Amino acid sequence: MSSTDAARPGAAFGPEVYAARRERAAAHAREAGLTGLLVSPGPDLAYFTGYTPPETERLTLLAIPAEGTGTTGGASVVVPLLERGDLASAPGAEGLDVGTGRDGDDEHDAAARLLAADGSYAVSDATWALHVLGLQRALPGARLTAFSDAVPTLRAVKDAAEVERLAAAGAAADAAFADVLGVAFAGRRERDVAADLDRFLRERGHERVAFALEWSGPNGADPHHDASDRVIEPGDLVVLDFGGLRDGYGSDTSRTVLVAGGTDDALADQQREVYDVVRRAQQAGLDAVRPGATCQDVDRAARAVIVDAGYGEQFVHRTGHGIGTTTHEPPYMVEGEDRPIEPGMCFSVEPGVYLPGRFGVRIEDIVVAFPPDVPDGARRLNTSTHDLQTVR
Ligand code: ZN
Ligand code: ZN
Ligand code: ZN
Numbered sequence: 001m002s003s004t005d006a007a008r009p010g011a012a013f014g015p016e017v018y019a020a021r022r023e024r025a026a027a028h029a030r031e032a033g034l035t036g037l038l039v040s041p042g043p044d045l046a047y048f049t050g051y052t053p054p055e056t057e058r059l060t061l062l063a064i065p066a067e068g069t070g071t072t073g074g075a076s077v078v079v080p081l082l083e084r085g086d087l088a089s090a091p092g093a094e095g096l097d098v099g100t101g102r103d104g105d106d107e108h109d110a111a112a113r114l115l116a117a118d119g120s121y122a123v124s125d126a127t128w129a130l131h132v133l134g135l136q137r138a139l140p141g142a143r144l145t146a147f148s149d150a151v152p153t154l155r156a157v158k159d160a161a162e163v164e165r166l167a168a169a170g171a172a173a174d175a176a177f178a179d180v181l182g183v184a185f186a187g188r189r190e191r192d193v194a195a196d197l198d199r200f201l202r203e204r205g206h207e208r209v210a211f212a213l214e215w216s217g218p219n220g221a222d223p224h225h226d227a228s229d230r231v232i233e234p235g236d237l238v239v240l241d242f243g244g245l246r247d248g249y250g251s252d253t254s255r256t257v258l259v260a261g262g263t264d265d266a267l268a269d270q271q272r273e274v275y276d277v278v279r280r281a282q283q284a285g286l287d288a289v290r291p292g293a294t295c296q297d298v299d300r301a302a303r304a305v306i307v308d309a310g311y312g313e314q315f316v317h318r319t320g321h322g323i324g325t326t327t328h329e330p331p332y333m334v335e336g337e338d339r340p341i342e343p344g345m346c347f348s349v350e351p352g353v354y355l356p357g358r359f360g361v362r363i364e365d366i367v368v369a370f371p372p373d374v375p376d377g378a379r380r381l382n383t384s385t386h387d388l389q390t391v392r
Helices: 015-031 043-049 081-088 107-112 129-138 160-180 190-203 217-221 265-287 295-308
Strands: 036-039 061-065 076-080 097-101 120-123 143-146 208-216 237-246 249-259 320-322 329-333 346-349 352-355 359-362 365-369 378-380 389-391
Touching (some): 015 036, 015 043, 015 061, 036 043, 043 061, 076 081, 076 107, 081 097, 107 129, 160 190, 160 237, 160 249, 160 365, 190 208, 208 217, 208 249, 217 237, 217 352, 217 359, 265 295, 265 352, 265 365, 295 329, 295 346, 329 346
Parallel strands (some): 036 120, 076 097, 120 143, 249 389
Antiparallel strands (some): 036 061, 061 076, 208 237, 320 329, 320 346, 346 365, 352 359, 365 378
């Protein structure tokens, strides 16, 4: 879920913020032994320039050299002639060296002239295959790799202004959750409640809703199931997983609620037992954010609680993922990811248990690692209660 951001003007930072990000990017590129970074429209271009053009067959490409020069880091950008004005008005365009391509020119050749023929470049993940292949054709001696392979944590550490944006997005998602607790669940279709959530997210300031997922009763056992026509029943557990972008930064949170009026006592007992396990696992994941911890430690801590309770086989996904100008990005909280957790990394902690044919439970918060007010741990950016809420 990392398509283009519809960042609104309010989402802009000052030009110095974008210049500093490009400088940090050059350092990442040097560390990775690259000649430079190539960025096309999508979340990375928004991050480095505040420019959010549509993704089209016309090439827009920002080149950030590893060995930068001057205050702008020597970054240059090729943009279609028609869109030159739009780029110029982007908040982070100041100081970029701008070249234009005309219809009929080979734009990949034009871009290639900015690059080293035998260079080694990382290309932003959202770059269309059309453009990657075009660049490769124009620069047969260059080596192209993907950001996610070469510089996966380029955007992983958030500065204070970004954490503030993520916190505001989280608070808006929490407000949308409070809103949805007031609507009727029983007797309505999953997709109707999901539509309510979508509306509440927008009313609370999201410019884009990436997902408003909702699974009730037995459907809850399918962790990435879309809202369906299933009619919600009294006694169902309902998993709500929702988020999007607010001022260009992501929210992503899950809560599981109980629909009042159930009559199956054995089911109710199991629901409460599993809910408690997931709640403890979520807390354990958060508590694992300690100085020296790695990303996989978060997964291990949350998973251990669920395994101990006998539900290890029913926790079928990783514990978390990073969030920023997209709703899913590195770093991933998963076994095998032994990268250390750094101050300013923002990610989800979202264990779940899914019992086929019965129900599912997930609790998800976004957290920030080692913020100034919690220097040896994590702070939640979602503060909705973890107590099981009952809806009508
Ligand atoms: Zn997901
Ligand atoms: Zn989620
Ligand atoms: Zn998530």
